[in-house]
Amino acid sequence: MKLNQLLKPLKFYQCAQNINDIEVQGIEMDSRQVQNDDLFICIDGFTVDGHDFAQMAEEKGACAVIAERPLSLTIPVIIVNDTVKVLAQLANQYYDYPSEKMQLIGVTGTNGKTTLTYLLDEIFQQYGDDTGLLGTIQMKIGKETYPVRNTTPDSLFLQKSLHKMVQNDVDTVMMEVSSHALDLGRVFGLDFDIAVFTNLSQDHLDYHKDMDDYLRAKSLLFAQMGNQYHNRKKLAVLNYDDPAYSLLARSTAHEVLTYGLDERADVRAKNVSLRPDRTIFDMITPIGDIQIKSNLVGEFSVYNMLAAASAAICANIPLETVQKSLSLTNGVPGRFEPVQRGQDFGVIVDYAHTPDSLENVIKTVKTFTKGKIYVVVGCGGDRDKGKRPKMANVAVKYSDLAIFTSDNPRTEDPDQILKDMTTGLEAQNFEVEQDRKEAISKAIQLCNPGDVVMIAGKGHETYQEIGTERFTFDDREIASNMIDEKLKERF
Ligand SMILES: CC(=O)N[C@H]1[C@@H](OP(=O)(O)OP(=O)(O)OC[C@H]2O[C@@H](n3ccc(=O)[nH]c3=O)[C@H](O)[C@@H]2O)O[C@H](CO)[C@@H](O)[C@@H]1O[C@H](C)C(=O)N[C@@H](C)C(=O)N[C@H](CCC(=O)O)C(=O)O
Ligand SMILES: Nc1ncnc2c1ncn2[C@@H]1O[C@H](COP(=O)(O)OP(=O)(O)OP(=O)(O)O)[C@@H](O)[C@H]1O
Ligand SMILES: N[C@H](CCC[C@H](N)C(=O)O)C(=O)O
Ligand SMILES: [Mg+2]
Numbered sequence: 461m462k463l464n465q466l467l468k469p470l471k472f473y474q475c476a477q478n479i480n481d482i483e484v485q486g487i488e489m490d491s492r493q494v495q496n497d498d499l500f501i502c503i504d505g506f507t508v509d510g511h512d513f514a515q516m517a518e519e520k521g522a523c524a525v526i527a528e529r530p531l532s533l534t535i536p537v538i539i540v541n542d543t544v545k546v547l548a549q550l551a552n553q554y555y556d557y558p559s560e561k562m563q564l565i566g567v568t569g570t571n572g573k574t575t576l577t578y579l580l581d582e583i584f585q586q587y588g589d590d591t592g593l594l595g596t597i598q599m600k601i602g603k604e605t606y607p608v609r610n611t612t613p614d615s616l617f618l619q620k621s622l623h624k625m626v627q628n629d630v631d632t633v634m635m636e637v638s639s640h641a642l643d644l645g646r647v648f649g650l651d652f653d654i655a656v657f658t659n660l661s662q663d664h665l666d667y668h669k670d671m672d673d674y675l676r677a678k679s680l681l682f683a684q685m686g687n688q689y690h691n692r693k694k695l696a697v698l699n700y701d702d703p704a705y706s707l708l709a710r711s712t713a714h715e716v717l718t719y720g721l722d723e724r725a726d727v728r729a730k731n732v733s734l735r736p737d738r739t740i741f742d743m744i745t746p747i748g749d750i751q752i753k754s755n756l757v758g759e760f761s762v763y764n765m766l767a768a769a770s771a772a773i774c775a776n777i778p779l780e781t782v783q784k785s786l787s788l789t790n791g792v793p794g795r796f797e798p799v800q801r802g803q804d805f806g807v808i809v810d811y812a813h814t815p816d817s818l819e820n821v822i823k824t825v826k827t828f829t830k831g832k833i834y835v836v837v838g839c840g841g842d843r844d845k846g847k848r849p850k851m852a853n854v855a856v857k858y859s860d861l862a863i864f865t866s867d868n869p870r871t872e873d874p875d876q877i878l879k880d881m882t883t884g885l886e887a888q889n890f891e892v893e894q895d896r897k898e899a900i901s902k903a904i905q906l907c908n909p910g911d912v913v914m915i916a917g918k919g920h921e922t923y924q925e926i927g928t929e930r931f932t933f934d935d936r937e938i939a940s941n942m943i944d945e946k947l948k949e950r951f
Contacts, residue, residue: 461554463499463524469549470540477536482523487554489547489616496521501547501616502528510543526550548615548648555623559651562592562625563632565771566650568642568681569658569699571817572764573611576658577634578792579768579785584632586785587777592625594618595636597793597920601628612641615648632775639664639677642684652685654774655712656697656767660704661816666844675704682712695774697767700725717746717774719766727770729762736828739765745773750783756791758824760817794919796821799936801943805831806912807904809935811919813840813867815850818916822858831910832860834903837917838881838896841872841925845880852881855890859914861906862890865899867917868925896924897938904942915939 463482467473485497491513494500500517502510502525514525514533524536526546531537540546552559565580567573574596581600584591593600596611599621612635613621625633637655641647660675668674685694696712698705700720709716719727729752732741739761740753752765769782791797799807808825812818818837825833835855839848855862864881866874874894882892893899903913915935918924924933 466499466550466553467538469553470546472540474539475536479524479536479538482536484523484554487547487551487616488517488522489614491516491520494520494522497523499524499526499550501526501543501550502531503543503547504528544615544645545648548619548645551616551619552649555619557651558619558622558626559649562622562630563653563775564622564651565632565634565654565656565775566637566647566652566681567634567656567658568637568639568678569656570661570663570814571812571820572658572760572767573636573638574811575761575764575792575795576656576767576771577636579764579789580634580771582789583768583772583777583782583785584634584775586788587781589631590629592622592628592630592633593635594621594633601625601630610641611636611638612646614644615646618646618650637681639674640667642680643668643677647681647684650684652681652694653692654695654697654771655681655685656771657682657699657702657704657708658763658767659699659702659816661814662844662847662850663814664844665846666842675707678704679708679711682708685712685714687713697770697774699763699767701763717770719763719770721762725766727766727773729766732759732762734759734762734824734827743769745769745779747773748779750779752783752786754786754789756786756789757796757828758820760820760824761796792920794921794936796824797919797936799939799943801940801947803907803943803947804909805907807915807939807943808912809915809919809939810917812837812916813847813851813918815847815854818851819854819858821916822854822914825912825914826858829910829912831908831912832906833858834906834911834913835859835862836865836896836899836903836913836915837862838865838867839877839917840867841870841874841877843870848877848880849884852885852890855916856885856887860889861903863899863903864890864892865896866894866924866926867896868921869927870925871927874926896933896935900935900938901942904939904946907946913939 484499488494488498494517500522599606694714696716700718718725727745729741797809922934923930
């Protein structure tokens with residue numbers, strides 16, 4: 461593509477050099493990845509400033525650079541006010557606006573995004589769509605899966621991925637939209653057809669100034685859905701029971717469909733029966749009522765199913781398809797995932813890493829546990845420190861014994877994280893075992909028939925991040941081995 465053509469979305473920019481005949485082979489924001497004739501865009505990041513790598517980009521063959529200040533290079537330097545926004549605009553232009561060629565569903569909220577995108581993926585596949593998925597666990601295009609670094613990638617990777625999905629004839633894409641992504645403009649210019657909100661509770665206050673700032677970031681998804689009133693209807697799906705509902709409803713220019721347990725919600729659950737191994741309820745919707753019998757457990761799963769059904773209804777999926785898909789689903793890897801090795805006690809691995817999600821899952825375990833509940837949990841390093849005492853409090857409040865351990869300490873001192881969790885804790889029903897493997901082993905060793913161990917915080921993760929290195933670690937695998945050992949000892 462000619463550089464002139466690529467710059468078309470921009471009205472104002474400065475360039476002292478002639479850029480008329482420059483041919484661009486690709487866009488790059490990482491100098492290390494630059495290839496001949498790429499356009500390099502300098503991003504001033506949290507760790508380093510991309511402007512400092514423009515020279516490297518030139519040496520690697522970049523044809524031009526986009527920057528926020530003059531740089532002494534021999535290749536043309538195009539100056540703009542905001543390279544983050546320009547990256548999003550040019551990536552969209554370069555990949556020919558892929559989000560407009562698909563049905564795009566964005567999901568935001570503190571908890572439940574991954575779960576909801578998986579439920580939706582199953583519903584749309586059940587309907588017969590070719591689907592794409594972008595989120596915490598992986599990116600998926602049809603049956604192919606790809607590893608990811610962020611829940612919501614930067615705008616360049618995002619547009620490239622959506623373009624690939626278009627090339628693969630994907631009809632519908634579900635994507636998690638994190639508050640970081642919204643705040644950092646990673647989803648600028650995306651044409652969302654349906655935007656879904658799950659819930660808001662404390663997380664990420666290392667990044668956002670306070671809960672209002674966090675909510676403001678979440679509201680951007682609904683404010684930035686685009687304005688195609690006549691071509692295609694756009695819809696916002698909101699949790700009526702969450703206090704954030706009214707602000708989010710006011711943030712969008714589009715029609716809102718609400719869900720919740722409240723009688724006033726458009727899509728709601730009645731006669732809810734929360735059982736140890738399944739959940740049964742009547743789902744009331746504007747287009748008819750269905751009964752849901754699902755393997756998912758806990759009240760939070762009712763919310764996830766209501767949200768999934770609401771988004772599906774917005775996309776004109778028949779209720780029978782929704783009903784069938786929700787009855788078939790076995791949930792999401794690392795979300796309330798049982799580890800079963802034939803033992804007479806329960807072991808559940810879950811990704812709860814916020815006070816609210818931890819409370820939800822332990823309370824759910826409590827509803828069906830006759831024996832004791834042991835919780836193994838830690839808190840991530842380089843993340844919201846305010847969550848630490850709150851998660852510790854929840855763990856001791858709802859369990860018989862909490863074993864506090866390391867999650868991903870990252871660059872923090874694991875002992876300090878554990879101190880942050882336990883300082884001021886009044887209850888005595890906890891132990892501290894920094895080594896996560898030991899902590900899991902201890903909990904499993906303590907189990908008598910009918911007891912349950914809840915291993916929280918890391919869910920699907922197959923690594924433990926200590927310092928800046930990732931070491932192989934999978935709660936499910938470790939727990940399986942420990943259970944096997946315990947069973948062997950018995951015989
Ligand atoms: C705090 C944050 O969001 N950081 C993101 C950010 O990194 P950064 O600002 O540190 O980037 P940087 O290293 O300073 O680099 C700046 C620029 O220089 C360039 N560079 C750098 C080095 C070099 O040699 N040459 C070069 O050109 C880089 O390519 C980049 O363009 O930009 C990177 C590329 O897009 C992201 O991967 C990275 O996410 C990091 C890994 C991260 O941990 N982010 C978390 C906080 C996050 O975003 N989490 C949310 C989900 C949270 C949730 O809901 O649970 C998410 O969406 O993942
Ligand atoms: N609707 C919900 N409300 C509250 N908690 C939930 C809900 N759904 C799931 N959870 C809990 O939150 C945990 C994380 O769920 P999930 O991975 O779906 O959320 P997420 O929003 O994608 O999280 P992340 O931002 O870390 O990617 C689950 O393991 C479960 O403990
Ligand atoms: N996406 C979340 C994941 C947290 C998972 C938990 N295991 C941790 O490392 O804190 C975050 O980056 O805050
Ligand atoms: Mg997620």
